[in-house]
Amino acid sequence: MSEEDGDGVDHGPTSSHRGDHTGGETDDRNRARDLEGVVAAVRDRVDPDEDERTRLRDVADRLMERAETAAAELCADTDVLQVGSTARNTWISGDRDIDIFVRFPPSLDRGTLADYGLEVGHATIPDGHEEYAEHPYVKGTVEGFEIDIVPCFRLESATEIRSAVDRTPFHTRYLQQRLDDELAADVRLTKQFLKGIGAYGSDLRTRGFSGYLTELLVVEYGGFRPLLAAVADWQPPVELDPEEHGRETFDDPLVVIDPTDPDRNVAAVCASDNVARFQHYARSFLERPRIDVFEPDDPEPLTEAGLRDHLERRGTTPVAVRFEAPDLVEDQLYPQLQKSLDGITTGLDDRGFDVFRATAVADETAAVLVELAVSERPAVERHEGPPVHVRNHAEGFYDAYADDPDAYGPFIEGGRYVTERDRAFTTARGFLESDRLFDVGLGAHVETALEDGYEVLSGDEIVALLDEFGPELADYFTPRP
Structure with missing residues (x-):
């Protein structure tokens, strides 16, 4: 029992206490x-x-x-x-x-x-x-x-670099001077551990731990096991400065100052979810060591029957916007997909459809999949104006709606003017199929792809995604740390 969980009382060396200790x-x-x-x-x-x-x-x-x-x-x-x-x-x-x-x-x-x-x-x-x-x-x-x-x-x-690749020889020389055979073996273990939990790779799809970052962490903590013990207790933001440059501050969950370049955070690309994922599996592995943590778990593609079971059990409404994937390398494509995902989910939330969870996937085509807690909204929506005592603004609001035959009100509630007006979209599909979709923040190439044409899938229609994205949908509906 931890100090936080216990009652803080020292019960003394009783026999049961000695037994627990043994x-x-x-x-x-x-x-x-x-x-x-x-x-x-x-x-x-x-x-x-x-x-x-x-x-x-x-x-x-x-x-x-x-x-x-x-x-x-x-x-x-x-x-x-x-x-x-x-x-x-x-x-x-x-x-x-x-x-x-x-x-x-x-x-x-x-x-x-x-x-x-x-x-x-x-x-x-x-x-x-x-x-x-x-x-x-x-x-x-x-x-x-x-x-x-x-x-x-x-x-x-390395502070004189003229392109990013100019740093690499400095990284190699720095680590060659610090990695002996035992530490190098521990780096390999750590890399495989991170691969197994899905947190290895600094590409902008994974946003995990690069090889160089992994090597620096093993050197900093002195091996695989001490690194896991430290990670298990990390309290982000975690800041490490191997050469004690002490010059720059960064707003990232994990900061590892590049020993060869004090103005660079080696962990800048590492997402907070991957830092947390490393912590989760470090604690889990130290508590129960097992080989399967080191083995990437590629799920079997989700079947149509399996997908329908999830949809029935969850009672949510999935919608997907599917389009031809822009012809970009992954490091250009996935930031644009993420921006588009953020824009679309914000647009749906702002219109009252209550986004439950969402993801974006890409192969030959791409899709933004959003699960909604609310699938349909009333034909009218509430629109609150300013308090009546804020005279100029209140009168402007009142005048705007007083003669609108399609609006209910204005009336007074809680000391402010309120009106109920026609809702622009009563279904998520209606919004996603409208030109208003292009008002949300989309990645530039994604926006161009959508302008060329897209389809909206809703409810059971998302089974059409299974042929191309069966494994990704299996991941989505069986989430793990």
Whole structure:
């Protein structure tokens, strides 16, 4: 019993108290033994074996040599680095990513850097293709490994960066100096833990813990288990400053000041729900260690019968706006979907339909799904005016409605004028199918997609979403932390 739950009285060393104490110690020993067994089993799965390490090293060394040769022919004073988790020994067995950065002197302009970077990339991976972040780079597959050849500027300090990728070599160097084999193994455990609970990844769909953030947290707390113990007791906002820069403040639930750049919060993208999710499963795992926490639980697609059972049991009214998904990368699409979800739910709430819960999903098409507690509203709505004693405003309100044949009132109630007027929309479908939908805050590309056409599904009609979004609907109707 915690101090908050107990009566605060010291009952002394009675026999029952001694028995409880002994039992508690036994429970603690059993949990510690169980945790050690789980950790050992998970490490067997996530630690790359020597053969896997050798194959990765051989491919990386061969490609780095090619990149060095190609870069030297274009520009003097360049170098080539392997960065990321494979360079820091924190990659999980089965991960196939090798990131190679080609660093050019800062005297180059960005256009020349991009051109040289692509030349080096194509010389290193002849079958590669171009992708774009802040500037273009070459991506390809070599012997089963996913390779990125990325150009950046060679700088003295991360505070001098000219694009986001310029930070990465500083991150790699910082962590290489602090990660020994044991901590690196604990990073792999922590990454798998976060993957298992659905909180790993800094993409704007997940908004979870990046690899770099995970590594910093393991280093800061000294390992996997002490990190979980600390997370279990976090009281957001949590602020960590590994190098004690002490210069910047951030308004985020988790703040980890970048050791290489004091003006940056490494955890800025991490959503409060994922911070809370980490806390929930840290407490749950320490109380009952088990392997399944490390295993992502991909639900089976929801069936039509299952969906109808949920709708009947819940008694809510689901509505969905479905449209062609904008042709955007996920990091552009999902912020726009979230903005549109917020706008649509606010529009429905403002019109009295009482949003119960909502989500947005995307694949070939996209849908904003909203569950409503109220499916239909009366034909009239109440509209309160100012108190009668506020003369100017009150008289203006009265005059606006006094001669309106379609309004009830004005009348006085609670010392203020009130009128009852025709409601613009008595059903959510009516609002969603009207041009007023475009008055809510929508993502720009989502708005364009809606202008090209969309459909509104209501009630049982949402079964039409199952073929494309069966797993997402299963997640929605069986929510977990």
